[in-house]
Amino acid sequence: MFCINNLYVFASDSLLLSNPGPFLVNSLTESTGIRNGPNYNGSTIFFPENTSGLLSSIVLVPGFMNNELTIQNWGTFLASHGIITMTIGTNSLTDSEYERRDALLDAIISLKEENTRFTSPLFLKLDTNKIAVGGFSKGGGGAQLAAKQLSEIEAVVALYPWIENPDYDELNHQAPVIIISGQIDLIAPPLLHADIHYDYTPDSTPKLIFEVFGASHDAISGPYAGAQEVGKKVLSWLKTFLVKDTSYCLYLLDNPFVSSKYNTNLSCDNLTSTKNINHQKITSKVFDIMGRKTSIEKNKMMFIEEKGLMKKYFIID
Template identity: 50%
Template sequence: MKKQYAFTFLFFIAFFTTTSIFAQCEDVTVANLTNPGPFDVATLTEADGIRNGPDYAGATVYYPTNATPPYASIAIVPGFISEPSSVEEWGPFYASHGIVTIIIGTNSPFDFPEARAEALLDALETLRVENTRATSPLEGGLDTDKFAVSGWSMGGGGAQRAAVLDNSIKGVVALCPYLNNPSLNHSSPVLIFSGENDPTAPPAQHANPHYNATPNTTDKLLFEIENGNHSVANTPNGANGLVGQIALSWLRLHVEENECYCPLLTDTLLDNPSEASDIQTNIECAPILAVQENNLDIHLYPNPTQNVVNISSNIPVSYKVFSPLGQLLMEGELLENTKQIDLSGLTSSMYYVMVNDTTLKILKE
């Protein structure tokens, strides 16, 4: 199901905290999507002890030295007959914003997209190993549930194919991707940059068919850069810096699951920018959810709960259960005296339960 994201005004981050997400969202501005970001960056190579992956040739890991882990991560692969240097500016950019980045080479410069997809998956395995390597500065510092992939040209095609091969990937950033006859049935949110005047991967033959081949149930965004060539998205400075701002926001929203970036994207960055010759997207920001004062004497118990939550109410009620990002997960009506909602099908998390017109929070253990 396509995700919907709530720009949520809440007076807590997790169940028992009082920090406001509204206050967090106040810091989510275009002005903070700088290049470089606020953190210092260091690098690791195989000479420093990182794994030598068999499906790629050589790697550099860029990581922040003064940010707070655990970190999301992204693996990036270059294009046909191209070196990692062709996309290396993405490494310090992402890392300076707190996202660990591994940029790899290919076993052969002539590798096609499918081989580059395998190379990206192997790079993610290197990050998993790095998270457990005792002498690594990243030991225990990576959130291995928050991985993304990216690539340029055939590497961009490979990044999209990697999402098909591994459905745990949380996001894709395809840079002027090249992929013939695309088979892209996956659920990983995909951002596609293309250049209007790209002679190597013309949008009409690659980026646009890629967007159309991605299921409508998958969050997707196509951003075509006016007068752009094949390398227009090779650095975050492309399109007057808009390429980096959109890519970073995409990872924040979909990989780090920070819903504040949904309205920043839809209402600001994608609001008729002069740098774009075409924008296509299906992402939507859900209506505001707010935890309200309970004026109807409705209570949820036990809270926390393991499976079933009871509703104390003497009147019939309708209910909706929302994810932390505002996605509607369940709904129904309860007419009997014993009113229960079975949450056993949901993972352990905090949820919002709207009972009639009152929204309450519930923690499922």
């Protein structure tokens, strides 16, 4: 990090947001020993190979009339970045958001048991204090409800979330939540669903809403939605609040070019300790994300030319 015009410049080249990530991915199913929980139907655990240390994890549930396959692209994507991902099916395709909440909570039990199952490749590899939940549509609503019920949940990923007539109490939890919505979603219109999720989540809870320009109620695209910006933002959220790697936080402040709405109460100053380590004046050419020459602006991602090379940076206060 250095300083230009009294603004801190944070180099972001070290952030790995590619799809797939750096790890090879393997998987487990109930046929290979995973507990068969009564509140969900079928499961797959995607996990990275050749890792060290204890790993964070997330459980994901699909939406109304969707099966487990529709969310499995999240499993391979997140696991390739070092996050164990369990995808589950529901006992009925028409299960309510409350039944999907119960499915997630039941699946957490199954996931934790892998840490103590001697024959599991995940034996003693899970950090059972770092578990997140997420889901699509009614599954996203169920994830919010699960965070309300189980305070140990570290983060929530609510994809185009749906709760029938949500109230403040149902969304009153402290798990940092990222909400993805679609600008032209006619099934869960943002004004009636995602926006309410954001507004009703307490201001004391870190929260972010990313409305994807031109997107509908998209159950299939997963991390590829919004020119892959959805995957990058969700990954950065989980890295920041689940894995506790705060180097990803500043990326969450950058409004992606594919958003029709992007709001957050996130303050990276509360998560990271940065200081100005170089007050010297730097003369460089600065470009925005569209390649247009511009000037330094705070809370923006920009490209700065240094010695003929273009490098990506975040500009912060």
